[in-house]
Amino acid sequence: MTEETPDMVFRKIMVVDDNQIDRYIAEKTIRKYHFAEDILQMPSAVEALKYLSTAAQGAGMLPEVILLDINMPEMNGFEFLEKYAELPEMTRANTTVFILSTSLNEDDIQTAEQNPYVKKFLNKPLNEETLNTIKVIVGSR
Amino acid sequence: MSNQTIVDRYAEEEALKASEHKFRSLIEHSADAIMVVDENSVPVFASDSLYRIMEQTPEEVIGVRTLNYVHPEDRAMLEKHVQNVIKNPGKPISIIYRRIKKDGTVIWCDGVAINFLDDPAIKGIVVNFRDITERIKTEQALRDSENRFRSLIENSSDVIVVADKDMNIIFISDSVYRLTGFKPEEIIGLKSMHFSHPEEKERIREFINNVKNTPSLPQKIVYRTLKKDGTVIWCERVSTNLLHDPAINGIVSNFRDITEQYKYEQALEESNEILKKTNMELDRFVYSVSHDLRAPLSSILGVIEFAETETNEDSILELLGMLKSSVKKLDGFVLDILNYSRNARVQVESEKIDFNELVSDIVRDLRFMNAGNSNVKITIEVSKKAILHSDKSRIKMIVSNLLANALRYHDPEKPNPYVNISIQPHSAGVTIAIQDNGIGISKDKHEKVFDMFYRASVMSEGTGIGLYIVKETVEKLNGTIQLTSEPGKGSDFTIYLPTINNKAQK
Numbered sequence: 342m343t344e345e346t347p348d349m350v351f352r353k354i355m356v357v358d359d360n361q362i363d364r365y366i367a368e369k370t371i372r373k374y375h376f377a378e379d380i381l382q383m384p385s386a387v388e389a390l391k392y393l394s395t396a397a398q399g400a401g402m403l404p405e406v407i408l409l410d411i412n413m414p415e416m417n418g419f420e421f422l423e424k425y426a427e428l429p430e431m432t433r434a435n436t437t438v439f440i441l442s443t444s445l446n447e448d449d450i451q452t453a454e455q456n457p458y459v460k461k462f463l464n465k466p467l468n469e470e471t472l473n474t475i476k477v478i479v480g481s482r
Numbered sequence: 483m484s485n486q487t488i489v490d491r492y493a494e495e496e497a498l499k500a501s502e503h504k505f506r507s508l509i510e511h512s513a514d515a516i517m518v519v520d521e522n523s524v525p526v527f528a529s530d531s532l533y534r535i536m537e538q539t540p541e542e543v544i545g546v547r548t549l550n551y552v553h554p555e556d557r558a559m560l561e562k563h564v565q566n567v568i569k570n571p572g573k574p575i576s577i578i579y580r581r582i583k584k585d586g587t588v589i590w591c592d593g594v595a596i597n598f599l600d601d602p603a604i605k606g607i608v609v610n611f612r613d614i615t616e617r618i619k620t621e622q623a624l625r626d627s628e629n630r631f632r633s634l635i636e637n638s639s640d641v642i643v644v645a646d647k648d649m650n651i652i653f654i655s656d657s658v659y660r661l662t663g664f665k666p667e668e669i670i671g672l673k674s675m676h677f678s679h680p681e682e683k684e685r686i687r688e689f690i691n692n693v694k695n696t697p698s699l700p701q702k703i704v705y706r707t708l709k710k711d712g713t714v715i716w717c718e719r720v721s722t723n724l725l726h727d728p729a730i731n732g733i734v735s736n737f738r739d740i741t742e743q744y745k746y747e748q749a750l751e752e753s754n755e756i757l758k759k760t761n762m763e764l765d766r767f768v769y770s771v772s773h774d775l776r777a778p779l780s781s782i783l784g785v786i787e788f789a790e791t792e793t794n795e796d797s798i799l800e801l802l803g804m805l806k807s808s809v810k811k812l813d814g815f816v817l818d819i820l821n822y823s824r825n826a827r828v829q830v831e832s833e834k835i836d837f838n839e840l841v842s843d844i845v846r847d848l849r850f851m852n853a854g855n856s857n858v859k860i861t862i863e864v865s866k867k868a869i870l871h872s873d874k875s876r877i878k879m880i881v882s883n884l885l886a887n888a889l890r891y892h893d894p895e896k897p898n899p900y901v902n903i904s905i906q907p908h909s910a911g912v913t914i915a916i917q918d919n920g921i922g923i924s925k926d927k928h929e930k931v932f933d934m935f936y937r938a939s940v941m942s943e944g945t946g947i948g949l950y951i952v953k954e955t956v957e958k959l960n961g962t963i964q965l966t967s968e969p970g971k972g973s974d975f976t977i978y979l980p981t982i983n984n985k986a987q988k
Binding site for chain 1: 770773776777779780781783784785787788791
């Protein structure tokens with residue numbers, strides 16, 4: 342699949358993860374492979390939601406890609422998706438959600454992939470291969 | 483004496499003879515025995531038909547008065563009867579009594595005696611009797627069967643109630659006393675509803691309406707009823723509307739006390755609930771433990787992989803590689819435990835298996851995770867006739883484990899390492915064969931490889947739990963697993979899996 346990877350750089354990407362090391366790896370990897378110009382690090386789903394519903398009103402403020410962890414305190418990935426569904430159509434149309442998790446629970450994977458707003462279930466850690474997968478999926482939209 | 487007189491007398495005698503002949507033939511052909519006895523009960527006449535009943539000739543009985551042929555227990559009664567007959571001239575009086583034949587056989591006789599002592603033509607008591615043993619036996623059998631039936635009802639722990647169309651009790655078996663403490667006479671005429679628990683009355687009313695509306699159809703209900711002392715018991719009641727049946731003309735109900743059974747079921751349900759809760763908690767525990775263990779591992783893996791891209795130093799890359807393989811092994815262990823716990827507790831689901839999709843998914847995942855084995859050629863052959871309904875995630879786990887083993891234990895000495903995956907139809911299911919030309923397993927280890935925590939190879943990167951889980955899972959899917967292997971040549975794991983009917987599993 343690598344040979345078909347479109348040559349593209351995203352403007353903005355959001356990483357929603359309570360684990361600081363994972364966010365750090367994500368940022369480093371994204372920067373290293375010039376995956377996106379701007380990275381929004383969100384340590385919780387609540388903050389991510391707040392950003393999406395208020396701060397992102399201005400043009401160019403919305404992340405094109407959201408990498409969402411499942412297992413997080415306060416509000417988990419699935420609860421985030423429920424709230425995400427209530428966001429304005431415009432917001433949802435301009436963002437693509439990927440699950441990035443270590444969960445191998447079949448129920449989690451099924452629940453995630455059956456959610457209309459989830460493009461794909463990806464396994465941690467984030468590496469070049471994973472980033473290319475995202476490019477192929479978003480690029481082919 | 484004139485000639486005329488002689489002729490007349492002769493004619494008279496002839497007529498008398500003819501009449502007697504007629505009379506005698508009538509008697510002789512009758513099935514009844516007919517005897518005439520005098521006032522002292524001495525037989526003066528006996529018909530030949532006596533022989534058919536008593537095997538006695540008239541000669542044997544005439545002139546001898548004896549009660550020997552009457553059953554000892556009936557002699558007194560017969561004496562009384564005779565007195566009675568003598569007292570009532572001209573009146574037929576009947577009696578049923580036992581006679582004893584010469585060979586000792588007892589027979590039942592129905593006799594009628596008429597006192598014609600004053601009749602100059604007879605001057606005796608005419609006794610007429612017949613053998614009714616068969617009839618008596620039939621009647622006895624009938625009585626016995628009725629008694630048996632009655633005792634069945636009376637001794638049954640069930641209470642049998644017959645109610646009329648207004649649900650007034652018209653019959654109730656004695657067993658009601660054991661069940662409720664009420665005597666039948668205290669209940670007959672009342673309504674059965676009278677004894678039910680106040681909170682149940684509405685349900686019972688509905689039930690009775692249903693029973694009334696569907697004649698002949700037995701219907702069941704379980705409800706609380708009150709004993710005489712106020713104790714609440716649980717009753718199972720089966721009622722059938724037989725109002726239309728002229729032999730019964732009522733609504734028949736069977737009651738039984740199921741309080742013990744009900745309490746037992748309640749307790750079972752409660753402990754089942756607790757068990758379910760425990761299972762769910764365990765599931766959540768395993769889920770969060772596995773996640774909590776895997777999350778930091780994947781963070782470490784992320785850091786290692788990123789570090790690998792940051793350096794060109796061979797010695798550092800080597801160290802990072804060692805770190806990575808340890809982390810992967812640990813992660814594999816957590817996954818195995820997770821799989822084991824899932825297999826043990828999660829219900830078997832059945833769906834149509836798309837083997838092409840399933841196997842290529844597994845191959846892709848394994849290739850992704852173990853780039854080092856990329857020189858092993860994997861061929862997949864799925865027969866179009868291989869159709870299976872079974873548990874997809876479990877099959878995925880089985881095949882994934884076996885394929886990972888085949889890749890892990892490939893023979894680096896061989897120029898063309900390969901793994902063949904072949905799926906073929908087999909009786910009511912399929913066989914999945916995973917065959918490689920890897921390092922193989924020596925015969926003495928074939929049994930042990932399926933044991934928990936057994937590791938066959940010193941080079942093993944495995945946890946020693948993989949094949950154990952494979953075997954457990956195959957068994958959970960009602961299948962079998964077979965191993966053929968020779969060191970240096972390769973291994974062949976063949977699994978047979980039958981189609982699983984979803985309902986049968988639940």
